Amino acid sequence: MHCLGLMLETVSQILASESPRASITVRGWVRTKRDSKSCSFLELTDGSCFKGLQAVVDAGLPCAELLPRILTGASVQVVGALIASPAQGQKWELQVTDVKIFGEADASYPLQKKGHTPEFLRTIAHLRPRTNWFGSVFRVRSKMAFAVHRFFQERGFFHVHTPIITSSDCEGAGEMFRVTTQKLNVAAKPEEDFFGRPTYLTVSGQLQGEAFACALGNIYTFGPTFRAENSNTARHAAEFWMIEPEMAFSDLSADMTLAEENVRYLVQAMMMECPDELEFFNKFVDKALITRLQQTLDKPFERISYTEAVELLLKSGRAFEHPVVWGEGLQTEHERFLAEEHVQGPVTIFNYPKAIKPFYMRQNDDERTVAAMDLLVPGIGEIVGGSQREERLDRLTAAMNAQGLDEETYRWYVDLRRYGSVPHAGYGMGFERLLMFVTGVSNIRDVVAFARTPGHAPY
RNA sequence: UCCUGAGUAGCUCAGCGGUAGAGCGGGUGGCUGUUAACCACUAGGUCGUAGGUUCGAACCCUACCUCAGGAGCCA
Structure with missing residues (x-):
């Protein structure tokens, strides 16, 4: 035929x-x-x-x-x-x-010539890529994924495939999904399991990425990560893709610069390579999209230290629901104020209190803060989180002990400081959050082909 | 997980104690180089689920489920 x-x-x-x-x-x-x-x-x-x-x-x-x-x-x-x-x-x-x-498609075909809500289309995730709306999202997703590789490859970074199944959690970045071949309702015996130890779906490729940065120089990972957190928001998914560069012989300042360039590069790619989709999103999804993306390119990103940010928030005269206290994490409302009102654009907050950050971040000389940074964008909040890593053996092991971590599990990671240790830094960028930023789509479930969220994995 | 709101036709919603409604979509007919066309007719419903109150419940109460918005956690 x-x-x-x-x-x-x-x-x-x-x-x-x-x-x-x-x-x-x-x-x-x-x-x-x-x-x-x-x-x-x-x-x-x-x-x-x-x-x-x-x-x-x-x-x-x-x-x-x-x-x-x-x-x-x-x-x-x-x-x-x-x-x-x-x-x-x-x-x-x-x-x-x-x-x-x-x-043929009969009258029961759900996508009739009529406007549909994203909520309805979510219930037919196998058909929704045929709509203008989702067709556009997933063409953009593909273009952006390629642009991610281009950005790093152009700068001489090597792509490392870090494992999906892992036995080390990244300092408890989140609850993890257990990977096992053992039957349910038997007493758990990890030593008899497939890998002879408890294993999980990775929450981050960072630790393994550090090992490769301390060998190949500049590397990046770009792949799926998993969090078993019971988070029910428009910005969290149980399975999402993360971009994680790691640079040897590098510090927090270089890390922030790379993150800023990375965001700008991808915004530029969106505007150059997806003009029809951009116009559509600007018309039907977020009427301020083009303006916001253009401003992102026109204006240098601001940087504010955590301590300055706290002072700004205290001076703002705002009645925040959560009090602003030095030493506490910044709440969503605080981050929104900083990115959307104070700066009105992307802003990087750096040098966070030691106590609220994980063990691997490099301690600053003030003994109170670590060389950490979060890049916040209007409308979404944190899109990048990174740090300079603690390269000093004694400091690292002290931090591990203080946070009660098992030395044996992290022996290989500590080895990186024991043999030829170098200052190095990296970050994680949520790929879906980036897509939300460049498309104006407000729900993470709508930039993922088949989204996994608590209680929801129907495909 | 917590707070708030919502589940009624394929979709978007109205009805808020007394016989189940509209628009769009579908079907039929008409009209038309059309652009989410238009006009007429027509089919289509255990009112999220399970209990309860009442002479009578889509409507009031309880529990559960699902979805949305916000919060926490984070990317």
């Missing part, structure tokens, strides 16, 4: 045509059909770009008999001539000579 051996031009390529074409073939899905007396208009999309191709089927053609079976959602092949469209609304259209149906 259909010859599928040929790689056809995509709708994206066809719409970029310079001149009319005698005969082309297009395969895709019908987004809408509009019938007229003399002809029918099919809006075809193959997923390759935001815009669809209008195919015009003359009512007199033999293949027009198929039209009653071609409803919204049907998959078809159309052959015809690409001509300049005589009507407003599109540059090109296809004057159809032949139509074939791959698969």
Whole structure:
């Protein structure tokens, strides 16, 4: 029936045509059909770009008999001539000579030509990429993932594949998912389990990343991470992707600079490489999106020390729900004030109190703070968290003891300080949070293909 | 996990003690080089689940489930 051996031009390529074409073939899905007396208009999309191709089927053609079976959602092949469209609304259209149906879609197809809420579309995550909205999100996601690699590769960073299954938690960055082959309801005997010890899905590739930075110089990881936290917010998922560079012979200042450049590079990539999607998001998702992204590029990012930030918050005269106290973590409302009102743009907070940060962060000379940094962006909050790592053996082991960590588990990590230790620094950037920032999408579930959240993994 | 709000037709919602409603979407007919077309007709519902109050519950009460917004935790 259909010859599928040929790689056809995509709708994206066809719409970029310079001149009319005698005969082309297009395969895709019908987004809408509009019938007229003399002809029918099919809006075809193959997923390759935001815009669809209008195919015009003359009512007199033999293949027009198929039209009653071609409803919204049907998959078809159309052959015809690409001509300049005589009507407003599109540059090109296809004057159809032949139509074939791959698969019909009946009236129960949920994506009828009508606006749908993101909440409803979440319940049909297997079909939602066929919508304008989610098609755009996932094209952007792909472009951004490639841009992440480009950013680091252009700077000579090596991509390291750190393990997904691990036996070391990253200082309890979050609750972990246990990985086991043991049957339920037997007494847990980790020494008899598959790996002979308790293992988990990784919460971060940082510790292993440090090992490779202390060998290859500058490295990055970019892969899935898992948190079993019972977090029910629009900004948390149980499975998410994290970008984690680690630089040898580097300090907090260089770390902050890299993070800032990284965010700007990806914002720039969004604006240069996804113009149709950007315009769509700006119109239907977040009307301030383009303005905000442009400001991100125009203005240097600000940096404020934690201590300064606390002073700013205290001086603001704001009645915060949570009191501002030096030594406590910054609450969401505090971070929002700093990024959205004080700076009105991305801002990096650095040198946090030692007591609220994990053991591996480098102690500052003041003995009260560590060389940690969080990059906050308006609307989302923390998008990057990083630090200079403690490279001094005695300081590191002291911090581990103070936080009650098992030396044996971290022996290999401590070895990095025992043999040829170097100052080094790195950070973690939440890929989904970055996507939320560049698309204006306000719920993390809507930038993940099949989102995993507490009580929810239906695919 | 906590606080608040919401679950009624395929979708978005109205109805808030007395016979189940609208718009969109679907079907049929009409009109039209159409752009989320338009006009007429039509089909479509255990009112989230389980109890309770009442002569009578979509509506009031209780529990649970799901979703959303906010908080905590974080990326």
